Amino acid sequence: MTKTIKIILIISAIIIIIAVLGVAFWPKQNQPSNTNQPVITEPNDNKPATTTEPEIITSDIDTSEWQTYRNEGYGFEVKYPNRWGTPTVTQIKGQIIFQNSNCKGMCAIINMEDCVENTMQNNSIARVYAGVGNFGIELKKVFILAENSCAFLYSYDPYIDISEDETLRLLKNINNGRKILNDSGESVWLNEGEIPQEVMGAYNIFKKVVESFHKF
Structure with a gap:
């Protein structure tokens, strides 16, 4: 070869x-690739960031554990949340205060007074007001009792506070024809759709209190 x-x-x-x-x-x-091998997923930088939504208290509130205040003298009773504390009758005639350390001074108050004109305010229970050194939202309801006597129920729940800027914004966006003007400032009774989200929790609780009020 x-x-x-x-x-x-x-x-x-x-x-x-x-x-x-x-x-x-x-x-x-x-x-x-071998299906028995672990799959490694690379992090996705484009994945949207997760956010924590604020808790929203709805009107579906369980009142089964609430307390009941009954006033034999004026003939009415009302249910109220436990966090309002214990109702106390003051030395002022017909005044009941609900006190709790979680609230500033008081959580709620009921005053028995003579009824006045325009007492019911079109069934609204939320009022935004602004005056000299005084602003915010007030939750209030008036119930007509016997012989021209009324029960004025106010809530001072700590969750109804709003800023002065928010107060002025609310007043600015509401028709002037609805505003109530007096020497101390101006106010408007709010429709439910006008109530700021941050106070809706307290509003819904107060609404349940109002619904429980009845005369006997």
Whole structure:
């Protein structure tokens, strides 16, 4: 066998070996990964950030554990949340105060007074007001009792506070024809859709109190 033939045979053998290895190696590169291996997911930088939504208290409030205040003298009773504390009759005639350390001074008050004109205020219970050094939202309801006597129920729940800027914004966005002007400032009885979201929790609780009020 000549030297030239040997070289040709060697080159042919090398080509065959490379071809065999290529065929054997190529399918492995295209096979799917082993399903038993853990899948590593790269973090998605475009994923929207999660936010914590504020808790919203709805009008569906369980009152089964609430307390009941009953006034035999004026002939009415009303249910109230436990956090209002214990009602106390003051030395002032016909005044009941609900006191709790969670509230500033008092959580609520009921005053028995003579009824006055425009007492009911179109059944609204939320009033926004602004005056000299005085602003915010007041939750109030008046109930007509016997012989021209009325029960004025006020809430001083700590969750009804709003800022002066928010007070002025509310007043600015309401028709002037609805505003009540006097020497101490201006006020408006709010429709339910006008009540700021941050006080809706206290509003819904007070609304349940109002619904529980009845005469006997």
